[in-house]
Amino acid sequence: MVRTVKGNWLIRGRDGRLGVYLPTDDAVLYRAERVPGGPWESPRKAGGDQTLHAGFGVGQGPDGYAHLVAWRPTPAGGAELVHSTHFRPLLAPLDWTPFGHPNKDADRTGDPVVAVDVEGRAHLFVRNRGKGVSMRNQKERGGLNAWHDLRGSKVQELIAVTGESGRIEVYAASPTAILRWYQQEPGRRPVAADPLPVTIEPGTLAALPTSKEHTTLFYADPEGMLYAWRPDAGPRALLPVAGPGPVTVLRCDIDGHDCTLLAQRSASGRVAFAAYPTEQETAGLWWTESGPELPEGTRVALAQDATDRVVAATLTPDGTLRVARRKDEPGLALEAWRTV
Structure with a gap:
């Protein structure tokens, strides 16, 4: 597996500092602002000196704490999932603790994803050996619940998100449909919903809570059209993708309007950036490009800083991190990109 990062690797901590999580071949690194809006500290290794496989998942709970999940090799030649919690950007994350494997003794089966519920409990989801989806979550009073098979078929990739309601939703891409599981009540086990029969371009799933009632899923089809979908209606075509790879999404205020930024x-x-009024896909949108030319494989992330200004970050394959903030003026213009 490559250095895949599932989830938003740029986050704002409870103290307002921005932090990033960076993949390497055998570890997860993290960096944070020393003060909100100030210089950044040097990269440090998350979770101690354990050796990991490349790639990880990250999720942030309503409490502001980040949860990391990754695969690590086992002495028997297989792999197991491990979890770490990060409470403050300038504090070290907790040591990696085992979450096990949905198929017990086996190698890696897919990229793990994590969502965090309103009680701060991590819910881990991963493709299993049968190409369905398995989950395991933290108990309310410590420890872990047993692995549970959510089923599914021919799953290619996963994302998980916690909605504004506090309920977790999971989406999976298969060759002929998008599969969905959702919590009917916070704390309950997710149940399967009707699949959406579409064909998507691999690696393009993204999800964003857009109201108390809805999470909006974004995906691209093989022809290069970007869509937004909420389960109470059919998919809506937004605009052609700006390029290959995933789209990053953020809900934010732009000049007093609730907007979705891509x-x-x-x-x-x-x-490239595009924005439209949240859940008003018919309003129209277009791409505007910013910053230097970046190599293939560059990751893009969005967040808001301690003053709620939009912040964009890029991470190139060689580990170069660049950050740009929205200017303090109407519109969505960004200040100059800077390397940190």
Whole structure:
């Protein structure tokens, strides 16, 4: 597996500092602002000196704490999932603790994803050996519940998200449909919903809570059209993708309007942005490019800083981190990108 990162690797901690999680071949690194809006500290290794496989998942709970999940090799030649919690950007994350494997003694089966419920409990989801979806979550009073098979078929990739209601939703792409599981009540085990019969371009799933009632799923089809979908209606075409790879999404205030902001590395190599009023896909949107040309494989992330200004970050395959903030003026213009 490659250095896949599932989830938003740029987050704002409870103290307002921005932090990032960076993949390497055998570890997860983290960096944070020393003070909100100030200089950044050097990268440090998360979770102690344990050796990991490349790639990880990250999720942030309503309490602001981040949860990391990754695979690590076992002495028998297989792999097991491990979990770490990060309480403050400038404090070290907790040591990696085992979550096990849905198929007991086996190798890696897929990229893990994590969502955090309103009680701060991590819910881990991963494709199992049968190409369905398995989950395991933390108990209310410590410890772990047993692995549970959510089923599913021919799953290719997963994402998980916690809605504004506090309920967790899970989406999976298969060759002929998008599969969905959702909690009917916070704390309950997710149940399967009707699949959406579409064909998607691999690696393009993204999800964003857009109201108390809804999470909006974004995906691209093989022809390069980007769609937004909420389960109470059919998918809506937004605009052609700016380039290959995933789209990053953020809900934010732009000039007093509740907006959904999208960002993606464009075909030219620059970062492209588009925005529209949240849940008003018919309003129309278009891409505007920003910053330098960046190499293939560059990751893009969005967050809001301690003053709620939009912040965009890019991470190139060689580990170079660049950050740009929205200017303090109307519109969505960004300040100059800077390397940190």
